[in-house]
Amino acid sequence: MERKWKAKLKQIEERAAHYERKPLSSVYRPRLSKPEEPPSIWKLFHRQIQAFNFVKSCKEDVHVFALEYKVGDGQRIYLVTTYAQLWFYYKSRRNLLHCYEVIPENAVCKLYFDLEFNKLTNPEADGKKMVSLLIEHVCKALQDLYRVNCSAEDVFNLDSSTDEKFSRHLIFQLHDVAFKDNVHVGNFVRKILQPAFHLIASEDYSISETTGHEFSLFSETPVKQGISFGKISPDKDGGESCTLNSKALERPEPAKQSSPDLSFLVVKTNTGEKQLFVDLGVYTRNRNFRLYKSSKIGKHVALEIAEDNKFFPKHSENISEENQYFLSSLVSNVRFSDTLRILTCDTSQNKEKRIDYFNSTSSKAENIEGFHCSPYPEIDQFVLSLVNKNGIQGGIRRWSYFFPEQLLVYDICKYRWCENIGRAHKSNNIMILVDLKNEVWYQKCHDPVCKAENFKSDCFPLPAEVGLLFLLKEEDFTAAETMTSETKNPHKPPSSTLANGVVSHADWDNGIDDTYFLEAAEDAELAEAAENGLLRYYSGADEIPDELIMQVLQE
DNA sequence: CAGCGCTACCACACCCC
DNA sequence: GGTGTGGTAGCG
Numbered sequence: 001m002e003r004k005w006k007a008k009l010k011q012i013e014e015r016a017a018h019y020e021r022k023p024l025s026s027v028y029r030p031r032l033s034k035p036e037e038p039p040s041i042w043k044l045f046h047r048q049i050q051a052f053n054f055v056k057s058c059k060e061d062v063h064v065f066a067l068e069y070k071v072g073d074g075q076r077i078y079l080v081t082t083y084a085q086l087w088f089y090y091k092s093r094r095n096l097l098h099c100y101e102v103i104p105e106n107a108v109c110k111l112y113f114d115l116e117f118n119k120l121t122n123p124e125a126d127g128k129k130m131v132s133l134l135i136e137h138v139c140k141a142l143q144d145l146y147r148v149n150c151s152a153e154d155v156f157n158l159d160s161s162t163d164e165k166f167s168r169h170l171i172f173q174l175h176d177v178a179f180k181d182n183v184h185v186g187n188f189v190r191k192i193l194q195p196a197f198h199l200i201a202s203e204d205y206s207i208s209e210t211t212g213h214e215f216s217l218f219s220e221t222p223v224k225q226g227i228s229f230g231k232i233s234p235d236k237d238g239g240e241s242c243t244l245n246s247k248a249l250e251r252p253e254p255a256k257q258s259s260p261d262l263s264f265l266v267v268k269t270n271t272g273e274k275q276l277f278v279d280l281g282v283y284t285r286n287r288n289f290r291l292y293k294s295s296k297i298g299k300h301v302a303l304e305i306a307e308d309n310k311f312f313p314k315h316s317e318n319i320s321e322e323n324q325y326f327l328s329s330l331v332s333n334v335r336f337s338d339t340l341r342i343l344t345c346d347t348s349q350n351k352e353k354r355i356d357y358f359n360s361t362s363s364k365a366e367n368i369e370g371f372h373c374s375p376y377p378e379i380d381q382f383v384l385s386l387v388n389k390n391g392i393q394g395g396i397r398r399w400s401y402f403f404p405e406q407l408l409v410y411d412i413c414k415y416r417w418c419e420n421i422g423r424a425h426k427s428n429n430i431m432i433l434v435d436l437k438n439e440v441w442y443q444k445c446h447d448p449v450c451k452a453e454n455f456k457s458d459c460f461p462l463p464a465e466v467g468l469l470f471l472l473k474e475e476d477f478t479a480a481e482t483m484t485s486e487t488k489n490p491h492k493p494p495s496s497t498l499a500n501g502v503v504s505h506a507d508w509d510n511g512i513d514d515t516y517f518l519e520a521a522e523d524a525e526l527a528e529a530a531e532n533g534l535l536r537y538y539s540g541a542d543e544i545p546d547e548l549i550m551q552v553l554q555e
Numbered sequence: 556c557a558g559c560g561c562t563a564c565c566a567c568a569c570c571c572c
Numbered sequence: 573g574g575t576g577t578g579g580t581a582g583c584g
Contacts, residue, residue, distance in 0.1 A: 014557080046557045066558080074584095076558045102559095114584085281584050284560050288584085 007049055014047070043080045048102065048286060051078035059437050061404050063332070066288045068098035068297035076288070078102070083333065087323055090293070098297040101330055103182045105285035106375055107403035108342060109332045111138075111172035111185055112289070114279040117267035119166055125267060127166040128308050130277055131157065133264050135170070140260075141192040145242050146343050148177050152310045156328050158292060159306035162299075169290070169303055171329055173311055178334040180344045180400060186283025187345040191242065193278060196262035200274045241344040292329035303329075336402045336409065336433075338444070338451055344398075374399040374408060382466045383432050386441075387415035397429070406436040419443050419457040420450050434462065 041062050045051040051064045063083065066076040079086075079099075090096050103109055115134070117125055135152045142148040150172065158169040179185045265277045282289065295302040305325065313324035327333055334340075373380050373396070380396060387394025394415025401408055410432040416424040428447035435441065440459040445451070 018556080048559065068558095074558080078558085279584075281561080284584085286559070288559080 011047075011049060040085065041081050042085060045078040045080070048078050051080050051102075052104070054080050056406075056436070063403070064102040064104065065291070066100040066102055067096065068100070071298045074297070076100070083327060083330070087326055090291075090326075091322065093293055093302075097295060097302075099291040099294045100288035101291055101332065103287045103289055103332050104403050105183070106181050106401050107332050108178050108180060108334045108400050109182050109185065110178060110334060111142075111174065111188070112182075112282075112331050113138075113168075113170040113189070114282045114289075115166075115168040115170065115277055116279060117166050117275075117277055118270055119164055121268040121270060121272060122166075125166070127161070127168070130264050131168060131170070131306075131308065134278070137260060137262065138172075138192065141188075142174075145188075145192075145345075146177070146240065146341075148174060148341075148343070150174055154311060155309075156311040156325070157306040157309035158303040158329065160290070160295075160301050160303045162301050167301075168306060169329075171331060173328055176337065176339045177341045177343060180342050182283050182287060182331070183285065184343070184345045186280065187347055188242070188343070189278065189283065190280060191345060193262065193265065193276065193280075195259045196265045196276055199263055199266050200276065240341060241346065243346050289331055292326050332403050334402065335404050336407050338454065342398075342400045374401065374410075376408065378466050379408060379434055379462075382463060383410050383412075383434065383441075386432060387412050389415070389417070392417075408434040408436065410434070416445075418445050418447065418450060418455075420445070420453075420455040435459070 039060060041058065041060055043051075043054060044067075045054065048064070048066075055062050055064060058080070061082055062080050063086075065079045065081070065086065067079055068074060068076055086096075086099075090099065113134070115131065117127070119125070132152065135155050139150050139152075142150055154173045154175070156171040156173055158171070160167040160169070179188065266274055267277050269275045290296065290303055293302050293304065311328070313321065313328050315321075316324060319327070380399075383396060384394070387396075392415050395413045397411040397413040399408060399410050412430050412432055416426075416428065416430055418425050418430055425445065425447050428445060428450075430443055430445040433442055433444060438459070439462045441462055442459045443457040444455065
C-alpha cells in the first residue's frame with residue numbers, strides 16, 4: 001500500500017514537472033496505421049512504471065527490458081517489445097549490448113540463481129564443483145519440499161566469469177512447474193540455504209562437520225541474521241507451499257536427517273569476510289537480470305553458455321537453437337498451461353498477515369479468503385461475484401499472474417460449479433481465468449476428466465466497469481499518451497510476423513530503430529554503426545548520443 | 556529532466572532502570 | 573544502555 005502510494009506520488013510529481021516544461025498541444029494530429037502491417041512494438045521509457053503501464057495497455061505479448069546507456073552510474077532506460085522482435089535486433093550482438101530482463105513483480109517465474117566469488121581471495125575454490133553441488137542440493141530440496149523431479153540437465157548454466165571473478169547464472173527449466181513470483185523464489189532459496197547461514201555466522205565454519213550435531217534438513221535453528229525458517233507445511237488442499245517460520249523455538253521439530261554439508265557455499269569477500277556463493281540480493285521486485293549474451297556496461301564479458309552446462313533445448317523446426325537458448329534464459333518467460341504447477345514459499349510474516357487478515361472482521365476481509373487478493377482488487381471483486389451464486393459463498397483460494405499472456409488465474413474454493421458437466425464437482429475445485437489482454441473471462445477446472453478433455457468454458461466479456469476502471473485508473477494515464485506517440489515515430493521499422501511467431505522481415509535492415517541511437521552513444525560502437533549504415537538517417541548530426549536519445553524518448 | 560529496490564548503517568529521540 | 577525511527581549511502 002505504502003509502496004503504491006510512493007510510486008504514485010513520484011509519478012505525479014514528475015508529471016507536474018513535465019507539463020510545466022511542455023504544455024499540452026492544442027493541435028489534434030490524427031494518424032492512421034496501415035492495417036496490413038502487423039504492429040511493431042518498440043518503445044522506450046525513462047521510467048519503469050511508464051513502461052509497465054504501456055504493457056498493460058498493449059494487446060500484444062510484450063515485455064519490459066532495461067538498457068544500460070551511460071557508463072559509470074548504471075543509468076537505465078526501459079524498452080517494451082516482444083521477445084521475437086527483441087531477438088531479431090539482439091541476435092547480431094552489434095546493438096543492445098547491455099540488456100536486462102525486468103522480472104515483473106507478482107508474475108509467475110522460473111527458479112534462478114546468481115552465483116559469484118572472487119577468484120583471488122578464494123584460490124582454492126572449484127567453481128564448477130560448487131555449481132554442481134549446489135544444483136544437487138537444490139534438486140534434492142525441490143524433491144523434498146514440492147515433490148518436483150529435476151536434475152542438472154534441467155539447469156541452464158550461463159557463465160560470465162573473468163580472471164578476477166567466477167560468475168554464473170543458473171536458470172532452472174522445470175517441467176510444468178514454476179514459482180508464483182521471484183519473491184517466492186527468494187524465500188525458497190533462503191530457506192534451502194538456511195544451514196549455510198550458520199556457517200557464516202560462526203567463527204569456524206567446519207564446526208557442523210566436527211560436532212556431529214544433527215538437525216532436520218531445513219531445521220529451525222535461529223541464526224544471527226534474524227532469518228530462520230520453518231518446515232514445509234503443506235496446503236490443506238495441495239501441498240504446493242512451504243512456510244519460513246520465525247517462531248522457531250515454539251515449534252521444535254524432531255531431527256529427521258543430518259544437515260546437508262553446505263560448507264562449499266562459503267566464500268571470502270574482497271575484504272576476507274565470509275559470504276555465500278549464492279547472491280541473495282537478486283530476488284527483489286522488478287529485479288533487472290542480465291540477458292543471455294549481454295554484458296554490463298563498461299565491461300566486455302557477456303553471459304554465455306557455460307562449459308559445464310547440461311541443458312539443451314528441444315530441437316525446433318521454426319526457432320533457431322540460439323533463439324531457444326535465449327527464450328530459455330528468460331526468467332519470466334513462463335506460459336500458462338493446464339498442467340503447470342505454481343510453487344509458493346511464504347515467509348512466516350506473510351503467513352501471519354494472512355491469518356490476521358482472515359481473522360479480522362473488517363468488511364473487506366470477509367469476502368476474500370485469507371490474504372489472497374491480487375494486485376487487481378476490482379477484478380478480485382468481480383471474480384467473487386461470479387462464485388457467490390445460489391447461496392454458495394465461494395472464495396479465492398489463490399491467484400497467479402502470467403505475464404506473457406496477461407492472464408490472471410484464480411483458484412476458487414467452496415464454489416465448484418463447472419460449465420462442462422452443468423453441475424458442481426464433488427471433490428474438485430474450479431478456476432476462473434481472467435484474460436486482461438482480451439478483456440474476457442472463462443472457467444476451467446482441476447477435475448481430471450475435464451482436464452483430460454482440455455475443457456475450457458466459453459469466454460465472457462469482463463463487465464464494462466471492470467475494464468473501464470482498470471483503464472482509467474490514474475496510474476495508467478501515461479499509457480494513452482505513449483500509445484499516440486507510437487504512431488508519431490517516423491522511424492518505426494515495418495514488421496511482419498510469421499505464423500510460427502518468428503519475426504522475419506528484410507526491410508528491417510533498411511529501417512532504423514531506437515536501438516541504434518542508444519548503442520551509438522558509445523564511441524567505440526559509433527564507428528561500427530556508421531559503417532553498417534545505421535546512422536545515415538541522421539547524417540550531419542554531430543551529437544548522436546544525448547540529443548537523439550532524448551528525441552526518441554520525448555515522443 | 557530522467558533508474559529501481561532494497562539493506563545496512565547512522566544519528567537522534569525517547570524510555571526505562 | 574535499550575529500543576524505535578527516519579534518513580541515506582551504496583550495493584546488486
